[in-house]
Amino acid sequence: MKPNIKFLQGNEACVEGALYAGLRFFAGYPITPSTEIAETLSARLPRIGGKFIQMEDEIASMCAIIGASLTGNKVMTATSGPGFSLKQEALGYAVMAEIPCVVVNVQRGGPSTGNPTHVAQGDVMQARWGTHGDHAIVTLTASNHQDVFAMTVEAFNIAETFRTPVILLFDEVVGHMREKLVIPEPGDIPLVERLRTSVPGGVDYHPYLPREDGRLPMSDFGGVHRYNVTGLFHDMWGFPSDNPGVVHGLLRHLVDKIENNVDQLARYKEFYLDDAEVVLVSYGSSARSALHVVRNRRARGEKLGLLELQTLWPFPAGIVRAKCARARSVVVVEMNTGQIMREVKAAVEAPEKVFLANRIDCSLITPTDIRNILRLIQGRGV
Amino acid sequence: MAIKDYIRERFFPHMWCPGCGHGIVLNSLLRAVEELGMSKNEIVMVSGIGCSSRISGYLDFHTLHTIHGRALAFATGVKLSRPELNLIVPMGDGDALAIGGNHFIHAARRNIDLTAIVMNNRIYGMTGGQFSPLSGCGVMATTAPFATVDQSFDVAELAKAAGATFVARSTTYHVQQLTKLLREAILHEGFSVVEVLTQCPTYFGRRNKQGGAVEMMKWFKDNTTPVGSKAKQENPALIERGIFVQKEMPEYCKAYDQVIERAQKGK
Numbered sequence: 229m230k231p232n233i234k235f236l237q238g239n240e241a242c243v244e245g246a247l248y249a250g251l252r253f254f255a256g257y258p259i260t261p262s263t264e265i266a267e268t269l270s271a272r273l274p275r276i277g278g279k280f281i282q283m284e285d286e287i288a289s290m291c292a293i294i295g296a297s298l299t300g301n302k303v304m305t306a307t308s309g310p311g312f313s314l315k316q317e318a319l320g321y322a323v324m325a326e327i328p329c330v331v332v333n334v335q336r337g338g339p340s341t342g343n344p345t346h347v348a349q350g351d352v353m354q355a356r357w358g359t360h361g362d363h364a365i366v367t368l369t370a371s372n373h374q375d376v377f378a379m380t381v382e383a384f385n386i387a388e389t390f391r392t393p394v395i396l397l398f399d400e401v402v403g404h405m406r407e408k409l410v411i412p413e414p415g416d417i418p419l420v421e422r423l424r425t426s427v428p429g430g431v432d433y434h435p436y437l438p439r440e441d442g443r444l445p446m447s448d449f450g451g452v453h454r455y456n457v458t459g460l461f462h463d464m465w466g467f468p469s470d471n472p473g474v475v476h477g478l479l480r481h482l483v484d485k486i487e488n489n490v491d492q493l494a495r496y497k498e499f500y501l502d503d504a505e506v507v508l509v510s511y512g513s514s515a516r517s518a519l520h521v522v523r524n525r526r527a528r529g530e531k532l533g534l535l536e537l538q539t540l541w542p543f544p545a546g547i548v549r550a551k552c553a554r555a556r557s558v559v560v561v562e563m564n565t566g567q568i569m570r571e572v573k574a575a576v577e578a579p580e581k582v583f584l585a586n587r588i589d590c591s592l593i594t595p596t597d598i599r600n601i602l603r604l605i606q607g608r609g610v
Numbered sequence: 611m612a613i614k615d616y617i618r619e620r621f622f623p624h625m626w627c628p629g630c631g632h633g634i635v636l637n638s639l640l641r642a643v644e645e646l647g648m649s650k651n652e653i654v655m656v657s658g659i660g661c662s663s664r665i666s667g668y669l670d671f672h673t674l675h676t677i678h679g680r681a682l683a684f685a686t687g688v689k690l691s692r693p694e695l696n697l698i699v700p701m702g703d704g705d706a707l708a709i710g711g712n713h714f715i716h717a718a719r720r721n722i723d724l725t726a727i728v729m730n731n732r733i734y735g736m737t738g739g740q741f742s743p744l745s746g747c748g749v750m751a752t753t754a755p756f757a758t759v760d761q762s763f764d765v766a767e768l769a770k771a772a773g774a775t776f777v778a779r780s781t782t783y784h785v786q787q788l789t790k791l792l793r794e795a796i797l798h799e800g801f802s803v804v805e806v807l808t809q810c811p812t813y814f815g816r817r818n819k820q821g822g823a824v825e826m827m828k829w830f831k832d833n834t835t836p837v838g839s840k841a842k843q844e845n846p847a848l849i850e851r852g853i854f855v856q857k858e859m860p861e862y863c864k865a866y867d868q869v870i871e872r873a874q875k876g877k
Binding site: 253255271274275277279281283284285287288289291292293294295296297298299300301303317318321449450452454455456457458459460467468 | 621673687870873
């Protein structure tokens with residue numbers, strides 16, 4: 229069959245991935261640089277009988293998708309920095325009540341209104357700790373449109389598998405750049421459908437009683453089982469509890485279900501790492517410049533390699549440690565003041581060999597920027 | 611069905627104070643549901659945060675207890691996904707009109723088929739008695755030790771202006787009327803608002819020297835009058851009870867079905 233090839237924006241590649249994964253409900257609010265996701269879905273969803281709603285604000289969009297997910301839909305919202313800040317409380321509700329959903333943040337410059345039309349990667353830590361209270365979260369990213377598509381499908385699969393919100397942390401360059409996307413045939417990428425309870429209607433269903441394998445089967449809200457859902461600490465009935473044993477057990481469960489599966493959740497790509505003396509660690513659009521430098525240097529016989537992270541949270545510390553073990557130096561390439569660099573330093577055996585190549589002026593980091601840092605590390609001056 | 615069959619007795623006793631009006635609202639609501647012959651499975655209750663929002667946990671419906679002020683936004687997601695369900699959204703005055711004010715006016719503007727019940731006790735009870743946007747001027751509260759200077763909203767006027775297609779008001783004293791209004795609000799297709807004046811003797815009554823629950827309910831009796839009554843013309847300070855708005859407008863989920871139809875025609 230003729231391959232389905234498209235030339236489109238990263239934001240549109242995200243839409244294609246979401247629809248491939250089975251998205252049926254989207255609520256959003258206009259914000260640069262993610263608006264194309266809402267625009268495209270307002271046309272695409274009703275064609276397949278899905279629902280699109282433009283809500284009154286960012287908070288409402290997050291709340292609406294949670295409600296729609298509970299009833300049995302695959303759901304998504306999309307935003308950028310300021311909107312991502314506004315969604316944090318409701319995001320925490322989805323963590324606490326264990327409601328699958330996908331939240332896209334196409335990063336722009338910040339803090340505050342910052343630089344809406346230009347690129348940055350400053351929301352990495354906000355993705356991890358933006359909502360209050362101890363919790364775990366899954367965050368994926370991508371550097372090109374084929375991977376934007378794949379990671380979007382992964383996000384839906386992980387959300388359903390772990391009953392958790394998943395954050396897609398893209399950036400303005402990836403979101404707005406146009407390049408080729410080959411849309412896989414149905415079935416090429418496995419999809420995870422919602423695990424629904426086998427408890428028949430009319431029989432007591434416990435929404436928060438794990439099966440033997442730890443998973444919590446769901447029952448479509450408003451369907452055959454009546455149950456309570458709350459953002460308070462709750463027991464297996466979903467009813468509020470402040471019993472210390474119940475509270476401890478639930479928080480442990482919420483954190484462990486993610487943190488105990490770091491390896492299963494780790495997505496990354498590696499380039500020329502086998503004999504690399506200098507390892508670049510990067511993600512998102514920064515990784516494109518990093519890969520350019522690696523390929524140029526390899527052509528000149530220098531032993532550079534790239535570890536491109538696609539899962540940012542839970543941070544794949546074991547993989548980073550292993551991949552950087554033989555490197556003389558590690559250079560983290562990112563467009564912030566070192567948010568992933570700190571994680572890399574904590575992961576590797578020799579943190580003093582970790583350096584930062586960054587830009588914080590809302591301009592895409594260039595191969596020259598990275599080359600300058602490499603020359604400094606090598607004692608050759610800029 | 612007996613009223614008590616709508617209740618999750620397992621989760622009683624409830625956490626409301628002695629004399630609180632919220633139990634009366636709960637009673638009226640269940641009578642309305644019972645009179646309509648609705649099954650427990652066709653009702654979804656979505657609530658926010660506050661004393662009034664705890665009502666959802668006690669009822670054997672599909673219940674979603676969400677975050678402060680956002681109940682209507684969650685409810686919008688549920689309703690648009692499953693338009694066949696009946697959604698009831700109980701909220702307190704702070705929940706509905708301070709932190710949740712934006713969602714309130716926009717749900718009204720969309721005319722999405724939700725039944726919003728604003729349980730107005732003019733105070734934040736759960737946090738211990740701070741003034742709310744419905745307290746009005748000259749009220750004593752823990753955050754207004756020298757009395758409030760804030761003007762209040764008129765819930766009915768606000769809902770009307772925002773486009774709600776059913777707007778009514780009653781009190782915990784007028785339980786027969788309240789049941790009837792709730793019944794009509796649930797039956798109404800579109801966004802319906804029922805404001806219920808309810809007493810908080812613990813925080814509002816005590817601090818404002820209004821007496822206990824009985825005295826506060828008597829105040830509702832003496833200071834309210836049916837909509838359009840002669841008494842209101844003679845004494846404009848009286849608060850009107852009854853139906854303010856009842857009109858037909860396209861409902862949001864039905865209107866969205868037309869979007870789907872148009873999108874699929876052009877496919």
